[in-house]
Amino acid sequence: MGDTLETLKSDLFAAPFCEGLEDTHLEVLLACAHEERMPKGRFLFHEGAAADYFYIIVSGRVGLELNCPNRGGLSIQTCDAGDVVGSSWLIPPCIWRFDARVLEECRLVSMDAAVLREHCKADPTFGYAMVERIAQVKAERLDAARLQLLDLYGNPEEGRHVARTRID
Amino acid sequence: MFILEPDGFEKILDSLREKGYRITGPKLRDGAIVLDTIDSAASLPRGVRDHQGPGRYRLEETGDDSWFSYTLGSDSWKKLFFHPIKPLFKTTRDGGLLQIEPEPPREGLKALIGVRPCELQALAIQDKVLAEGEFVDRHYVASRKGTFIVAVNCTVPGGTCFCVSMGTGPVADRGYDISLTELGSNGATRFVARAGSPHGEELLAAASSGKAGESDLQLEAELLEAAAGNMGRSLDVEGLAAALAESGDHPRWEEVAERCQACTNCTMACPTCYCHTVEDSTDLTGSVADRTRVWDSCFTADHSYLHGGSVRETRGARYRQWLTHKLSSWHDQFGGSGCTGCGRCITWCPVGIDITEEAQAVRGTARG
Amino acid sequence: MSPEPGSINLTDRIRGGVDPMVPRIYNVERIRRNNHDTFTMELNPADGGNPEPFSAGQFNMLYIFGVGEIPVSISGDPVQDGPLMHTIREVGTVTRAMARLKPGDSIGVRGPFGSHWPVELAVGTDVVIVAGGIGLAPLRPVIYQVTGNRSRYGRMVLLYGARAPKEILYQRQLKAWGGSFDMDVHVTVDRGERGWNGEIGVVTGLIRRAPLDRSGAIALICGPEIMMRFSAQELLRRGMDKDRIYVSMERNMKCGVGLCGHCQYGAKIICKDGPVYRYDDIESLLGRREV
Structure with a gap:
């Protein structure tokens, strides 16, 4: 049992999400953390369900997908070791916006977000630290989404997305 | 220092012609000074001066028979060496196989008569760009070789001249075979002449009417000093290159864009602008294709075209590119300014945009 | 008496006796599709000689008969002997014409030019x-x-x-x-x-x-x-x-040898002192609009 706790602790604390957190905050997170393994193909969560937990990937790969009738699950982004899967738990209405599907068998730290939310409300310093980290995750995804939207590797002769002033 | 009389001037032209030089000099045509082949000193304009201002050029008679009271027309000597249109090679296709026949560079003796000091600097600048780097333009080098230059110092600067600011005039100090300063008029035109090469020395020794006297040199100095004080424009170049390098976001570029027509006149008239493109054309049989080098301008949309669009889409950006290249990045690239202060870009701009005014405005309130 | 004037002293300094503006003819050995709009062309000199040696990151100016000429980086092995390789994307007139070439066809090549990866x-x-x-x-x-x-x-x-x-x-x-x-x-x-x-x-x-x-x-x-x-x-x-x-870096190029003025990027001349730059050398220009 001790071994498992030690592994969980080192997996959790090694994640970029925990970088720079105070010890007391780390203890709070550890108390809400569980080690999980998920086989390929399993869904971590589905769009529309209550976001009462989230994951930190220790190893493996998870795809964030939107399901589209007749096209199946459209993958928006993949998450790999060190990445946080799920940020809706901190942002009302705390409902998942995507499906998360395991693409390669995963070892995960799952976090009890319902409890963490209560901690956030009770301790604004802790709450701020969580918001800061989730904002970081959101900002990186937004940057990435913007770059994807630009279709940088597309043929510039086709579909020019950016408004331009043409003269001559 | 020699004194050269009109008949001595003619003798120099004769002797150059005898040696096989093709002589080019200023001529009066269609109400403007142009550079063209001249037969004798009699082909040179006499008794005219120009009035130049932003977007303005007008000739008027001086009422005397002065030889060089005008300054520059719109064309510069660069057309003789950096040809506006130059075939580079011809490709013939036989099936899928190609054969390339390069255009041989053409040499030829050329004599330039009446080259102004700022123009000597312009030639030196184009030499630096096209003939003195790691790679050279063979056609430029070939046509520039064997050039004999008779320079004329400026005693009557034009309204858009600012060679004094750029340190290129009004007196020629190098880059010539013979330099002349016109003294007096009203039937008494003569020149103080200096040799800048052994060939120039040889011609002068044979054609001059003797050494210049103390009073001639005194008069020459006075005329040239007066000319230096009589520039139509000025530009403070102290720290200018550095200030312009930091001027990328200055609102003045957008303001000038409201007037700029992107007509390319400034770049065509500029004696140092060297941008060129290549054009490929095929004959009707589809078996012969020609590659031609032609003058280009940074004011066109194609100049900065990268698949999908132009890098510099706005006129403001193109004007900024042109001006900052001339007065700033040219220093980084070629170790000196790309501007000679000749003023052509001001005179021949259809809306009278003035490089000295724009540079000053951008520098005056330069922002990072 | 020598007609050589004293005021200028220019020499026709051409590297290896080759005019950099005149292409060398290469024959297409093979064209391989990489994806729907990209292909890799293998070329050998038509004169039977070896392809010009190059350093990783350098480019050639590739000329298609009567259509035009474009700069393309070299994508082959700079150390091993072998054909000249260019991986090309069909985005314009010249590249589309290149995609239609067949083995045995010839094209013009000038280069290699530019700086290389360190x-x-x-x-x-x-x-x-x-x-x-x-x-x-x-x-x-x-x-x-x-x-x-x-x-x-x-x-x-x-x-x-x-x-x-x-x-x-x-x-x-x-x-x-x-x-x-x-x-x-x-x-x-x-x-x-x-x-x-x-x-x-x-x-x-x-x-x-x-x-x-x-x-x-x-x-x-x-x-x-x-x-x-x-x-x-x-x-x-x-x-x-x-x-x-x-x-x-990439900009419009016409000559490839620093003479034509097109590829200027601030004070940089990309065909000559680029295309490969150390980041801090161009950092102040990156992201600037319309430079």
């Missing part, structure tokens, strides 16, 4: 290659050079972003490199598709997780300008030094 700086240290789209092509010579003399270099990491799985270049080679145990290969795509179990996301995301020895490693980036900016910033955030990051 592979010599990577000896004894880690190399991180960050490529986006067709930007992998100018970096492939680096991979050849490093893998051809693997023990001279430290860890080799290749981070590659493509538009979609079927647009990934050099797929077989990527798999071989990735499976070779002494090279980390990470590929991500902007858009996944059915059957793709690899990564989806941008190449900057790969940098975030890449195993990097921050001290000493060199990073070589090539791709669309925005991708290079974001990648360099991510590398800097990860602690890399500005003077260890290199990028390859």
Whole structure:
């Protein structure tokens, strides 16, 4: 049992999400953390369900997908070791916006977000630290989404997305 | 220092012609000074001066028979060496196989008569760009070789001249075979002449009417000093290159864009602008294709075209590119300014945009 | 009496007696499709000689009879003898005409021109290659050079972003490199598709997780300008030094030898002192509008 706790602790604390957190905050997170393994193909969560937990990937790969009738699950982004899967738990209405599907068998730290939310409300310093980290995750995804939207590797002769002033 | 009389001037032209030089000099045509082949000193304009201002050029008679009271027309000597249109090679296709026949560079003796000091600097600048780097333009080098230059110092600067600011005039100090300063008029035109090469020395020794006297040199100095004080424009170049390098976001570029027509006149008239493109054309049989080098301008949309669009889409950006290249990045690239202060870009701009005014405005309130 | 004037002293200094403006004729040996709009052309000189030697990152001006001429980076092996290789994307008139060439057809080649990737700086240290789209092509010579003399270099990491799985270049080679145990290969795509179990996301995301020895490693980036900016910033955030990051720039080119004025980028002349620049050398220009 001790071994498992030690592994969980080192997996959790090694994640970029925990970088720079105070010890007391780390203890709070550890108390809400569980080690999980998920086989390929399993869904971590589905769009529309209550976001009462989230994951930190220790190893493996998870795809964030939107399901589209007749096209199946459209993958928006993949998450790999060190990445946080799920940020809706901190942002009302705390409902998942995507499906998360395991693409390669995963070892995960799952976090009890319902409890963490209560901690956030009770301790604004802790709450701020969580918001800061989730904002970081959101900002990186937004940057990435913007770059994807630009279709940088597309043929510039086709579909020019950016408004331009043409003269001559 | 020699004194050269009109008949001595003619003798120099004769002797150059005898040696096989093709002589080019200023001529009066269609109400403007142009550079063209001249037969004798009699082909040179006499008794005219120009009035130049932003977007303005007008000739008027001086009422005397002065030889060089005008300054520059719109064309510069660069057309003789950096040809506006130059075939580079011809490709013939036989099936899928190609054969390339390069255009041989053409040499030829050329004599330039009446080259102004700022123009000597312009030639030196184009030499630096096209003939003195790691790679050279063979056609430029070939046509520039064997050039004999008779320079004329400026005693009557034009309204858009600012060679004094750029340190290129009004007196020629190098880059010539013979330099002349016109003294007096009203039937008494003569020149103080200096040799800048052994060939120039040889011609002068044979054609001059003797050494210049103390009073001639005194008069020459006075005329040239007066000319230096009589520039139509000025530009403070102290720290200018550095200030312009930091001027990328200055609102003045957008303001000038409201007037700029992107007509390319400034770049065509500029004696140092060297941008060129290549054009490929095929004959009707589809078996012969020609590659031609032609003058280009940074004011066109194609100049900065990268698949999908132009890098510099706005006129403001193109004007900024042109001006900052001339007065700033040219220093980084070629170790000196790309501007000679000749003023052509001001005179021949259809809306009278003035490089000295724009540079000053951008520098005056330069922002990072 | 010599008619040579004293005022100028110009010499016709042509490297190796070759006018850099006149192409050498090469024959197409083979054309291989890389994806729906990209192909790799193998060329040998029509005169039976060897292709010009080049350094990784340099480019040639390729001329198609009567259509035009464009700069294209060399994508082959700079060390081993072999045909000249260019990986080309069909985006314009000239490249579309090139795609229609058949083995035995000939084209004109001028070059190689420009600066090269500083592979010599990577000896004894880690190399991180960050490529986006067709930007992998100018970096492939680096991979050849490093893998051809693997023990001279430290860890080799290749981070590659493509538009979609079927647009990934050099797929077989990527798999071989990735499976070779002494090279980390990470590929991500902007858009996944059915059957793709690899990564989806941008190449900057790969940098975030890449195993990097921050001290000493060199990073070589090539791709669309925005991708290079974001990648360099991510590398800097990860602690890399500005003077260890290199990028390859692109502008309109007509002569390839610094004479025509088209490829100016601020005070830089990309065909001559680029296309490969150290990041801090052009940092102040990157992202500036219409430069």
